[in-house]
Structures are given as C-alpha cells and as structure tokens.
Amino acid sequence: MSRGNNLVQGTLDLLILKTLSLQPLHGWGVGQRLEQVTGGELRVPQGSLYPALHRLEQQGWVAARWGASENGRRAKYYAVTAAGRNRLRREVAEWDRLANAIGVVVREVR
Amino acid sequence: MRLWAVIRLRARSLMRRDAVERELEEELAFDRAQRGGGDFDGVRESCRELRGWVRLESLVMDLRRAGRRLAATPGFAALVVVELGLGVAAATAVFSLFNAVLLSPMPGITRGHGLVHLERSEGGTLLGDASYPDYLELREGSRGYTALAATSTFRLDVRTGSGTRTVGAELVSGNYFAALQLEAEAGRVLGPEDERTGFNHVAVISDGYWRKAMGGRQNAMGATLTANGTPLTVVGVAARGFRGASQMFEADVWVPITNQPQLAPMGGPANDCLTSRFCGWVTIFGRLAPGVNLQQAQAEADGVSARFGAARPKLRVRRYEVVGGLGSWSDDRAAEGRLLWLLLAGALVLAAMTCTSLGGMFLARMGARQQEAATQLALGAGRWRVARHYLLEAAWLGTAGTLAGGWVAGSLGRRLLWLAPPSVPHNLPLAIDARVWVFASGLGLICVLALAAAPAWLTARTGRLRENLPGGSSTAGRARLKVQRALLAGQTTLSLLLLIAAGLAARSLQLATAGEVPAAAGRMLLARVDTGHAGAGSGGTTFSRRRDAAFFERLRNNLTNQPGVEQVALSSCLAPSPCNRGPVFVAGNEPGEAEIRSREFLDVYTRPDINWVSPEYFGMYAVPLVAGRDFDAGDGAGTTLVCIVNQTLAARLWPGKPAVGQRLAWPQFAWNGNHDFTVVGVAADRRSRSLLESVAPTLYVAAGQVPFPAMWVTMRTRLATGKAASLLQTQVARLDARIPLENVHTLAEQVRRSLWQPLAIAGLAGAFGLAAVLLGAIGLFGTLAQVIEERRRELGIRMALGATSGDIVRMIAGTGLGPVLRGLGLGAVTAGLLEPGLRPWLYGVGPYDWTVWAGAALLLGVTAAMAACVAACRATQVTPMEALRCD
Numbered sequence: 001m002s003r004g005n006n007l008v009q010g011t012l013d014l015l016i017l018k019t020l021s022l023q024p025l026h027g028w029g030v031g032q033r034l035e036q037v038t039g040g041e042l043r044v045p046q047g048s049l050y051p052a053l054h055r056l057e058q059q060g061w062v063a064a065r066w067g068a069s070e071n072g073r074r075a076k077y078y079a080v081t082a083a084g085r086n087r088l089r090r091e092v093a094e095w096d097r098l099a100n101a102i103g104v105v106v107r108e109v110r
Numbered sequence: 111m112r113l114w115a116v117i118r119l120r121a122r123s124l125m126r127r128d129a130v131e132r133e134l135e136e137e138l139a140f141d142r143a144q145r146g147g148g149d150f151d152g153v154r155e156s157c158r159e160l161r162g163w164v165r166l167e168s169l170v171m172d173l174r175r176a177g178r179r180l181a182a183t184p185g186f187a188a189l190v191v192v193e194l195g196l197g198v199a200a201a202t203a204v205f206s207l208f209n210a211v212l213l214s215p216m217p218g219i220t221r222g223h224g225l226v227h228l229e230r231s232e233g234g235t236l237l238g239d240a241s242y243p244d245y246l247e248l249r250e251g252s253r254g255y256t257a258l259a260a261t262s263t264f265r266l267d268v269r270t271g272s273g274t275r276t277v278g279a280e281l282v283s284g285n286y287f288a289a290l291q292l293e294a295e296a297g298r299v300l301g302p303e304d305e306r307t308g309f310n311h312v313a314v315i316s317d318g319y320w321r322k323a324m325g326g327r328q329n330a331m332g333a334t335l336t337a338n339g340t341p342l343t344v345v346g347v348a349a350r351g352f353r354g355a356s357q358m359f360e361a362d363v364w365v366p367i368t369n370q371p372q373l374a375p376m377g378g379p380a381n382d383c384l385t386s387r388f389c390g391w392v393t394i395f396g397r398l399a400p401g402v403n404l405q406q407a408q409a410e411a412d413g414v415s416a417r418f419g420a421a422r423p424k425l426r427v428r429r430y431e432v433v434g435g436l437g438s439w440s441d442d443r444a445a446e447g448r449l450l451w452l453l454l455a456g457a458l459v460l461a462a463m464t465c466t467s468l469g470g471m472f473l474a475r476m477g478a479r480q481q482e483a484a485t486q487l488a489l490g491a492g493r494w495r496v497a498r499h500y501l502l503e504a505a506w507l508g509t510a511g512t513l514a515g516g517w518v519a520g521s522l523g524r525r526l527l528w529l530a531p532p533s534v535p536h537n538l539p540l541a542i543d544a545r546v547w548v549f550a551s552g553l554g555l556i557c558v559l560a561l562a563a564a565p566a567w568l569t570a571r572t573g574r575l576r577e578n579l580p581g582g583s584s585t586a587g588r589a590r591l592k593v594q595r596a597l598l599a600g601q602t603t604l605s606l607l608l609l610i611a612a613g614l615a616a617r618s619l620q621l622a623t624a625g626e627v628p629a630a631a632g633r634m635l636l637a638r639v640d641t642g643h644a645g646a647g648s649g650g651t652t653f654s655r656r657r658d659a660a661f662f663e664r665l666r667n668n669l670t671n672q673p674g675v676e677q678v679a680l681s682s683c684l685a686p687s688p689c690n691r692g693p694v695f696v697a698g699n700e701p702g703e704a705e706i707r708s709r710e711f712l713d714v715y716t717r718p719d720i721n722w723v724s725p726e727y728f729g730m731y732a733v734p735l736v737a738g739r740d741f742d743a744g745d746g747a748g749t750t751l752v753c754i755v756n757q758t759l760a761a762r763l764w765p766g767k768p769a770v771g772q773r774l775a776w777p778q779f780a781w782n783g784n785h786d787f788t789v790v791g792v793a794a795d796r797r798s799r800s801l802l803e804s805v806a807p808t809l810y811v812a813a814g815q816v817p818f819p820a821m822w823v824t825m826r827t828r829l830a831t832g833k834a835a836s837l838l839q840t841q842v843a844r845l846d847a848r849i850p851l852e853n854v855h856t857l858a859e860q861v862r863r864s865l866w867q868p869l870a871i872a873g874l875a876g877a878f879g880l881a882a883v884l885l886g887a888i889g890l891f892g893t894l895a896q897v898i899e900e901r902r903r904e905l906g907i908r909m910a911l912g913a914t915s916g917d918i919v920r921m922i923a924g925t926g927l928g929p930v931l932r933g934l935g936l937g938a939v940t941a942g943l944l945e946p947g948l949r950p951w952l953y954g955v956g957p958y959d960w961t962v963w964a965g966a967a968l969l970l971g972v973t974a975a976m977a978a979c980v981a982a983c984r985a986t987q988v989t990p991m992e993a994l995r996c997d
Contacts, residue, residue, distance in 0.1 A: 027137060028144040046141060046148065051156040058119055058160060060112035069140070076137045083112040 012044065012052050013061075014095055017080060017088040020062060024079035026069060027053055053078055061087050123161040130161070172495075176502035186475065190468055191510045193885060194557055197464030198515025200878065201457035202542075202550040203522035208450045209545055210523075210538040211357065216437050217537060218352025221291050225436040226404065228258075228394040228411060231429055238439055239390040242367065242383060244428055245283070248394060251414035254407045257289035258396035260367060263359045264374040267850050269336040270323070273843075274850045277319065279337075279363040280354050281370055281392075287314075287348075289397050290355065296320070297331040297346030300366060310366040313342040319362040320347045337363065338373045353537045355395060357437035360537050367392070395436055407432040437537070449867055452951065453874055456611060460878045461553060463604035465560040467889035470597040472500065473590055474896030476565040483569060497566040504562035512554030516547060564593050594893055595929040601889055602933025603940060605882035605970055610941045612879040613962035614952055615872035619865060621954035622801040627861050628732045630826055634857035635834045636684060639665070639842060640820040641849055659747065659817035661845060666724060666823075668841050674829040675837075679730045682722035682818045685798035687864055689719035694809060696763050697773035697786045706777055718759050718807035719799060720776070722818040727810075728754075728793060730824055738770035738791030745812040752812060753787035757795045759807035776809070779816070787811065801864055802953040824857070831856055871951055883970060887977040894926045894981035902988055910990035922982035923975070930974040934967050 019025065019033050030053070031044050056062045061084035069075040080088065123130045134157055138150045180187040215222025228248065230237045240248075245260045252258055260283040267274045280286075284305035292299060295317050304312055313335055315324070324330040324344075335342045342365060354361030365373060370391075371382050383389030398407055411430045419428075433440045476483075486496050520542045568590055628634065641658050662680055669678045683689035693706055693715035700706070709715070721727075725741040728734070736757060745752050753774060760769035772789045779785040795805040813821065827834045835854045842851055855863075862869060898905065905918060945958065955962075 026140065028141045046138075046145075046150065047152050047156065050138070050141075050153045051160055054157050054160050058116065060116045060119075063115065073140055073143070074136065075140045076133065081112065081115070 011095065012048060013056060014088070014091040015042070015044075016049075016052055016056060017061060017084055017091065020078055021080045021085065021088055024067075024077045026075040026077050028075075030078070056084070060084075120161075124166070168495075172498060173502050173505075176499055177506055179499075180503055180506055186471070187507060189888070190471065190507045190561075191514060193464055193468060193888075194507065194511030194554070195514035195518060196881065197461040197557070198512050198550055198553055199518040199522055200881075201454070201461045201553055202516055202519035202546060203525075204450070204453045204457040204874075205549045206519060206523035206542060206546045207538075208454055209543070209549075211446055211450060212443070213545065214543070216353075216355070216357060218292065218349050219290055219436075222436070224256075224398040224400075225290075225434075226396055226398055226407065227433045227436060227440065228396070228430040229433055229440060230390070231431050237390065238393070240392050240394055240428070240430070241387045241389050242370075242392055243385065243387050245392050245394050247418050248411065248414055248430065249283075251417065252396075252407075252410055254399055254402040254410045255289075255396035256399050257285040258394065259283045259286040259289040260392040260394050261286060261355050262367065262370070262374070262392045263354070263356055263361065265852070266337040266363055266373065267848075268363075274848060275323075276850045276852055277362040278354070278360050279365065279373075280361045281367040281374060282364050283367050286355075286364070289395065290352075291397070292349045292352060294346040295348060295350055296328065297344070299346050299348065300364060304366040305368055307368045310368045311340065311342050312345045312366065313337070314346045314348050314364040315344055316348050316353060316362040317350045318353075335363070337365075340369070340372045342369075355393070355436055357537050358442075394430070404432055404434060448950070449871075452871065452948070456608065456875055456878050459604050459608055460882060461557065463601050463608070463882050464885060465557045466597050466601040466604065467885045468557070468561050469564055470594055470601065470889045471892045472504070472561050472565050473568075473594050473597065474893050476500065476568070477590060477896050477900050493570045497569040500562040500565040500569070501558075504558045508554050508558030508561065511557070512551055515554070516542065516550040519546070519550065564597070568593065591897075598890060598893060598926065598929035599933035599936060601882075601886050602930045602970060602974070603937035605879070605886045606934055606937030606966055607941055607944065608875060608882045609879040609966035609969060610937075610945075610963055611948060612872060612875035613966050614945075614948060614955055614959060615868055615875050617959055617962055618802075618952040618955050619868050619872055622797075622865060622868065623861065626797055626801055628730070628857065631857040631861060633826055633828070634730070635825045635827060635831060635838065635854065636857060636860060637823050637825075637835070637838055637854040638684075638820060638852040639823055639849060640852065641846075658819050659814060662724075662817070662821055663814065665841060665845055668844070669823070669825060669838065672837055672841070674827050674834075676826045676828065677726055677730055678826075679726040679824045680722075680724040680813050680821045681727050681824065682813070682821055683719060683798070684822045684860060685721075685731065685796060687860070688799055689721060689806075689808075691717045692720055692776065692778045693717050694759075694763070695775045695777070697775040700775040700777050700785075703777065703781045716759070716762050716807060718755075718809045720809045720811065721798075722813040722816060722821070723810050724813045727824075730826060731796070733796055734794045735791045736794055737768065738789070740791060741810075741812040741814070743814070745815045747815060749815065751784065751787045751815065752790045754791040754793050754810040755789055756793045756805070756808040756810075758805050759809060760789075760792050762807055774809070776811075801861070802868065868951060868953065879966075883973050886970070887973045890926050890930065890974055891977040891981050894922060894978060895984065897925055898922060898981065898985045898988075905985055905988045906990040906992070909988065915986040918986050918988075919979065919982040922985045923978040926978040926981065927974060930971070930978075934970065938963065938967065 015034060016030055019030050019037075025033060027046075027050055031046070031049050034042050034044055053062070053064075057064055057078070061081060062078045063081050064076050064078050066074055067077045134154065138153060142148055142150065215225070219225075228240070230240050230244075239262070240260075242260070245258075249258045249260075262281045264279055264281060265276050266279040267276050282300060284300060284302035287294075287299035288301075294314070297314075300312070300314055304310055315330075315335075320326055320330060324333070330344055331346065333344045335344055342363075348364065354364075368384060370384055383391055398404075408431070411432055415429055431440075435443065437443075438446070483496050487493070523542070639662075641661055666678050666680060669675055694717075695701075695715070706715070723741070725743070725745075728740055735754070738754070741752070741754065753776075755763070755769055755774070763769070763774065764772055769789050769792050774787045774789055776785050776787060793808070793810065796808075797803060797805050798808060799806045823838065825834060825838060827837075829837065835851075838854070839851050842849055909918065941963070942958065949955075949957070
C-alpha cells in the first residue's frame with residue numbers, strides 16, 4: 001500500500017496551493033517539495049497530482065506558464081493567482097476549524 | 111479576472127485541442143525524465159476528462175453521424191427542409207408585416223421611444239385632427255414634451271420641365287423635425303423660425319426625391335420648386351429613408367405649416383385655417399420629455415383643455431387623448447392589429463400543422479430504424495444516447511429549414527403588401543431585422559423540438575432491448591402507432607381549420623360583391639381631376655365654381671365624342687370608398703349654424719354621404735331609380751336646387767311617406783343662404799361606402815347645378831386600360847395643362863382595393879389551406895408507406911392465405927382514414943368554437959355556413975382518401991414469397 005494514500009481526503013488542493021504560494025514550481029517539483037517538507041510522510045502519486053493541478057488551473061486558482069527548469073529543459077511552471085491566494089486563505093481557515101474539531105473529539109476519547 | 115482566465119482556458123482546450131494535447135505530453139515527459147520512468151496513461155485520461163472533452167466529443171460524433179444518416183436519405187431530408195422552410199417562411203413573413211406595422215418606428219426614424227399622438231375625441235368618438243389654434247394652445251400650455259409638433263398631409267402639384275407631377279407633402283410646424291429627432295442629409299431641416307409668416311416659402315425634400323428628381327446635386331439647396339403655383343426654396347434634404355410621420359402616406363416635401371392658405375386652400379369663406387377653430391386639419395404628435403409618462407401627459411392635456419374651456423365658455427370642450435406611438439390613429443392601429451393577429455394566427459396554425467405532419471414522418475422513420483436502435487441498445491448505449499440521435503437529426507433539418515424559411519420570408523413579406531391596395535402608400539420599414547430573426551429561429555427551434563419529441567420520448571421510455579427487436583409485438587411499436595394516429599388526426603384538424611377560414615373568407619367576398627358591382631367594371635376607367643390647385647396664386651385666375659362646372663362639362667362632352675368611349679360620368683365620391691358627409695334635415699327643421707357645428711360629430715344628426723354626380727352616373731353604376739326622375743340637362747345653374755336621395759335616407763327623413771317632392775335642408779351648402787333642395791328622385795340602396803358595411807344614407811346633388819372642384823371621371827370604354835388612360839390625359843391637358851390626373855385605375859381595381867382586407871385574408875387563408883391539404887396528403891402517404899413496410903410480412907402471410915387485393919386496400923386505407931375522420935370531427939368542433947372570432951371580417955356570412963364546412967371537409971376527405979388509396983395500392987404489390995423471405 002502506497003503511503004500516498006495517507007493523504008487526508010480533500011486536502012490535496014490545499015497542499016498544492018500552499019506549496020505554490022511560496023514559489024512557482026513545475027508539477028514534479030510540487031510532488032518533490034511536499035515529500036521533502038513532510039519528511040517523506042506524504043507522497044502524492046502523479047495520477048492525482050496532474051489532474052489536481054489541471055483542475056486548479058481550469059478553475060483559475062493557479063496560472064501556468066512555460067519556463068526553463070534547473071537542468072535547462074522546458075517545463076510547465078504553476079503559480080498561485082490572486083484569486084488562488086484568497087482561496088488558499090479560506091481553505092486554511094477551513095482546515096484549522098476542522099483540525100480543531102477533530103482534535104477535540106480525539107482528546108475526549110483518550 | 112479569474113472568470114476571464116477560466117473562459118480563455120476552456121476556449122483554448124476546445125479550439126486548440128492539438129496544442130493542449132501536445133503540452134500535456136511535454137509536461138508528462140518532463141516528469142517521466144525527472145522520475146526516470148513511470149506509467150502515465152491513467153493521468154492522461156483523467157486530464158482529458160477534466161477538460162470536458164469526452165462528452166463534447168461524443169456530441170460532435172453523434173452530430174456528424176446524424177448528418178451522414180440524413181445524407182443517406184436525401185429525399186426525406188429535402189422534403190423536411192422544404193416543408194419546414196415553407197411553414198417558417200409563411201409565419202415569418204406575416205410576422206415581419208406585424209413587426210413593421212405595430213412594433214417598429216417608421217422608416218428613417220431611428221428613435222421611436224417616447225413618441226405620442228394627441229387624438230381629439232368627443233363623447234368617446236375619435237375625431238382625429240385638431241385646428242391650428244387649438245394646437246398652438248396645447249403647445250403653449252404643455253411642459254411634458256421635448257417638442258409638441260403638428261403636421262397635415264396634402265398633395266402638391268410640382269411643376270417640372272415637361273408638365274405637372276403630384277407628390278405627397280406635409281405641412282409641418284417648426285419643431286416637427288426636432289420632435290422626431292431627425293437631422294438633415296444635406297442642407298438643413300425646418301426650424302421654429304420657418305413657422306413665421308412671411309419667411310416661410312421654404313421646403314425640405316426627401317432623400318429619394320432629391321436623388322431621383324434633382325439628381326442628388328448639392329446645388330439643389332436654394333433651387334426653386336414651383337408647387338401648387340407657389341415658388342418654394344429648397345433648403346434641405348431630410349434624413350435618409352424618412353417619408354413622413356404617417357404610415358399610410360409617403361411624403362416627399364415638407365413645408366412650414368403657415369403656408370396652408372396658399373398651398374392647401376380648404377375652400378369655403380374662411381379659407382384661412384391658421385386662425386379658424388372650425389378647420390380640423392392638423393395631427394398633433396410629440397416626444398415625451400424624459401421622465402414623463404403617458405398618465406402625466408394626459409393629466410396635463412386635460413388641464414390645458416379645461417383652462418381654455420373655462421376661458422371660452424361658448425366653444426365646445428375639446429378633449430385630447432395622449433396615445434403612445436406614431437404613424438396612424440389608434441383605432442386604425444387597433445384594426446390593423448386585429449387583422450395582423452388573425453393572419454399571424456393563421457400562419458402559426460400552418461406552422462403547427464407542418465410540425466405535426468413532419469412529426470408523423472419522423473415517427474415513421476423511427477419505425478424503419480427499430481433494428482438499428484435495438485443493436486445500439488444491445489451494445490450498451492444508453493437510452494438517451496439513442497434518443498438523442500433523433501434530436502440531432504431534427505436539429506440539422508431544423509437549422510436548414512429555418513435558414514431557408516427566413517431567407518424566403520424576406521421577399522415574401524414584401525409580396526404580402528401586394529394584397530393591400532396598390533395605391534395606398536406603405537410607409538413601413540419592411541425589413542428582416544433582429545426581432546424577425548429571433549421570431550423565425552424561435553419558431554424553428556419549437557418545430558425541431560416538436561419533430562424529435564415523439565420519437566425521442568418513445569425511445570427513452572421503452573428503450574429496452576426486447577421491445578425494440580423487429581418482428582416482436584412490441585409495446586414500443588404500439589405506442590408509436592398510437593402517437594402516429596394522433597398526429598394524423600391533429601394535422602387533419604388543423605388543415606380543416608385553415609380550409610374553413612379560407613372558405614368563409616371567399617364566401618364573404620362573393621356575398622359582398624354580388625349585385626353591387628357593374629358587369630363592365632373591368633372596362634370602367636376612373637381618374638381624379640382636381641381643379642383646386644391649378645392657377646392658384648398665378649395671376650389670380652383661381653378657378654371659380656362656375657368655371658369648375660364649365661370645365662367638367664366640356665371635359666365630359668369631349669371625352670364622350672372620342673372613338674371607343676361608350677359613356678362618361680362624373681362624381682365627387684368614388685364608390686366603393688368613403689365619401690364627404692354632412693348633416694341634413696327636413697327643410698324648416700334645421701337648427702342654427704353654431705348648434706350644428708357644436709354637435710356635428712356626436713351622431714345626433716343624420717349625416718349622409720354627399721355625392722355630386724352627373725346625370726349619367728346612375729346608369730353607369732347600375733343604380734336604378736325606384737321613384738321620380740334622374741338629373742338632366744335642365745338641372746343647371748340658376749334653376750331650383752334639386753337632389754336625389756337613396757332609399758335609406760328617404761326612410762330616415764320621411765318615414766312612410768313618398769320622398770319625391772319633399773324639401774331637404776343641407777345647411778353646410780350655404781349656412782345663411784338658400785340651402786333647401788327639392789327631392790326629384792329616390793335611388794336604390796347601394797353599399798357605397800364600403801362593400802363590407804351596411805348601406806349608408808346617401809344624398810346625390812347635380813354636379814351641373816352645384817359644382818365641386820375635384821371630381822372623379824368614370825369612363826366606360828372599349829379601349830385597353832393604358833390607351834384609355836392616355837386618352838383621358840390628353841383630353842384634360844387640352845383643356846388645361848396645369849391640371850394633373852390622379853389615381854387612374856379601373857373600377858374592378860377599385861373594388862379590389864375596397865375589399866383588400868377580406869381579399870388578403872381569403873388569399874392567405876386559401877394559400878395556407880391548400881398548403882395544409884397538400885402537406886397533409888404527403889404526411890398520410892408517408893405514414894402509410896411506413897406502416898406497409900413494417901407489416902410487409904403480415905401482408906404476405908395474409909395474401910398467401912387468400913386475402914384479395916381489395917381486402918388489403920381496405921385494411922391499409924382503413925388504418926389511415928380512421929384518424930383522418932377523427933381529425934375531421936375534432937376540426938369541426940374546434941372551428942365551431944373559433945368561428946365567432948372570425949365574424950368581424952366576414953361580411954354577410956351567416957353563423958356556421960354549412961356549405962363551406964361541408965366543402966372543406968369533403969376536399970380534405972377526398973384528398974386523404976386518394977393518398978390512402980395510392981399507398982394501399984402499393985401494398986397489394988407485395989408478393990407473399992418475397993415478403994416472407996425478406997427477413
């Protein structure tokens with residue numbers, strides 16, 4: 001079983017937006033950065049990553065442009081748009097609310 | 111911003127599919143290179159689905175397939191497009207007329223919003239025109255308009271190099287062009303300063319007149335136009351296309367209203383209608399100021415009327431109704447509206463009938479496709495996917511049909527005006543504008559949905575494999591037959607409605623003309639000769655009454671002596687058409703002038719048509735005298751005033767008593783002089799005002815005794831119409847070259863003009879009705895042919911078991927004729943319910959004219975039977991062996 005499945009459902013958009021809000025990245029870079037930051041805890045399979053990126057692009061939260069990568073190859077870079085930043089703020093707030101609520105329940109049980 | 115980005119992206123993924131696909135490949139290739147391998151097929155699919163291609167692709171694929179399938183049956187496709195095109199064209203053409211008359215501003219007027227009419231009314235009766243002093247008071251007293259203008263139409267005889275040409279003209283107030291918000295095409299338009307007397311010999315001409323008569327030259331500004339004997343300086347050209355503020359009149363010249371005494375003298379002692387309140391001759395219209403509504407304008411008009419009424423207690427109260435719109439009186443517009451609604455209803459019935467007939471054909475097509483549908487379902491296609499094929503086919507055909515129909519409607523709309531009298535100008539913006547296209551495409555869309563609805567619904571409802579398999583006695587098949595029968599019945603019902611309407615209109619025409627029109631109407635040439643303008647202002651040789659009489663008598667004599675001319679008569683009114691009217695009384699009983707004038711239009715007095723006629727009139731128009739004598743040469747100037755009354759007037763004035771020898775007072779003839787006429791004869795009643803109205807009381811006076819400046823010449827000849835017309839022209843010119851000949855046409859044409867509304871209804875309803883019969887027969891034949899195709903095996907077995915050809919014909923024809931009979935019954939009931947709505951247009955037709963109904967039903971029944979028999983005879987050609995083998 002892949003560790004990517006540990007991804008909490010519905011949080012992929014939030015993670016991608018957050019990652020891209022720090023700096024524009026290509027698709028592979030997004031996956032790498034996520035894995036790096038979480039110490040290998042979160043690995044997003046490309047089967048989820050690319051459709052998610054394209055969906056965010058279609059909804060106007062991120063914008064794509066072609067640029068040169070570190071190794072000189074042409075790569076598609078994604079960056080968060082102004083609307084995407086607003087969206088990210090809302091998603092983060094929503095996540096905090098949810099995480100708190102879950103935390104309360106979990107501590108209660110313990 | 112975000113929305114724009116989203117739209118751009120979506121559009122790109124639709125339009126530049128290949129580029130988007132390439133980019134995806136490149137992006138994934140980069141990932142693969144970084145990762146050092148991996149399987150990306152699933153990723154690719156997910157990304158594609160995201161872009162919404164899959165659904166769209168399948169739609170495009172189905173659309174292409176529907177197109178291919180239609181191309182495989184070109185006969186069917188062409189038939190549907192033509193039929194649908196005709197239905198859409200008929201309705202759209204009628205709607206374009208409707209749009210031009212009722213919905214659009216008149217030609218040249220770009221801003222129609224806020225234009226209103228002020229109509230004079232008295233005791234609830236619309237009187238229309240106002241006097242100039244009344245208009246000035248309203249103009250002074252009103253604040254609710256950006257401009258309140260006045261106009262009056264008249265005819266100008268413009269002198270040209272070779273003779274005289276009559277053009278339409280308007281006498282207008284100085285703010286006329288400002289109220290219409292019209293600019294000059296060249297030069298300038300008229301302004302308030304032109305309304306001052308003494309500075310007013312100026313004219314604005316229409317763009318068309320400028321181009322045609324003056325060659326569009328810039329130096330036309332400042333040129334002199336000699337019109338009705340008065341020189342006018344051309345100062346400008348009106349906006350392109352503009353032909354005046356009336357729908358029924360096409361003007362080419364506009365002159366300041368203060369020219370009325372010279373250019374359009376109205377006769378009588380008080381020739382100056384600029385100061386008289388008894389002349390009702392100006393039409394008042396205006397443009398409401400921003401923020402003012404009709405109610406506020408009405409309140410203001412009422413206030414003005416009340417103030418001036420209080421200041422002049424002796425004058426009768428004038429009330430003005432503020433009515434939205436411009437171009438015709440509100441009651442005319444209402445009448446036109448009713449007629450156009452009727453025509454539109456007829457056209458929509460035809461369109462509905464077309465859809466019904468096409469729906470039947472589509473269903474038949476569905477039957478032929480059962481096997482294909484079954485295969486598709488068996489292979490796992492969804493019901494709606496299968497049902498969608500019908501919608502897409504219909505969409506192709508509907509688009510083609512609507513475009514064809516809209517295209518045809520453009521010229522058809524103009525042709526519809528042929529049904530109207532040719533002499534009546536039509537100042538109408540007849541164009542296929544956006545509104546008309548919206549109507550046409552809306553209609554087309556409804557037709558498409560109607561076409562495909564039944565097959566699509568049936569497929570979706572009973573879309574199970576087993577039931578669509580051929581040969582099986584299927585519920586789908588039965589449901590389809592039921593709908594097919596209902597459609598056949600429905601189309602018969604609608605056809606019957608159209609046919610009955612056509613029949614009733616034709617019957618009404620027959621009754622309206624019976625006995626009223628002389629047999630020689632086609633050889634009777636009419637022309638109006640008006641001496642009124644000739645000589646006015648040119649050296650003071652204005653025609654006097656005496657000279658009028660002498661002129662017309664010489665013209666009549668000269669014409670009678672020409673070879674080929676049988677008889678010549680003169681009359682001031684042209685029957686059938688409206689006539690001058692005035693109150694008459696039994697001599698000695700007439701009230702004073704002030705009282706008559708204040709109550710003239712209240713319908714308290716007998717106001718007969720008054721017709722000045724020469725002695726030959728009664729003979730030529732086949733109006734027998736039932737008592738007394740005709741006018742004769744002895745009834746000339748200086749002899750006792752004599753008159754002839756028709757039976758209706760005689761009965762009104764002297765009920766139960768012989769009229770001959772009685773004395774009749776006609777005060778308007780000479781208010782303070784001798785206005786008593788001795789009745790010398792009683793003429794038979796004729797529906798002279800209109801062939802569609804009841805008989806009007808009529809007073810005839812002798813033209814030789816009481817001259818009238820504008821007379822209609824009626825000439826019965828053996829010559830061709832064109833020759834007779836030029837003969838008349840020559841003879842008038844020989845007497846006085848300045849007198850123009852107007853409105854030359856035959857009596858038969860006059861009758862057609864007078865009957866144009868019922869003729870238009872009969873013509874259109876007839877065309878619609880025949881189209882419906884034809885389409886119905888095609889639909890029935892197509893449906894039966896399909897039924898035979900489906901039941902081929904059954905027919906083969908029956909014939910193998912010994913059924914005769916007669917049995918087969920009876921069976922097939924029975925299948926088709928049952929619904930037709932039900933449709934006829936339903937149609938008769940519906941027509942019975944709708945018929946009262948038609949009555950206002952039907953002259954003399956009794957309620958429920960059974961001959962028309964029976965005729966229409968018979969015509970439909972016979973054509974249906976013929977179509978059914980032809981189809982059924984094909985069925986007998988099925989040979990048993992072939993039929994059994996064919997699966």
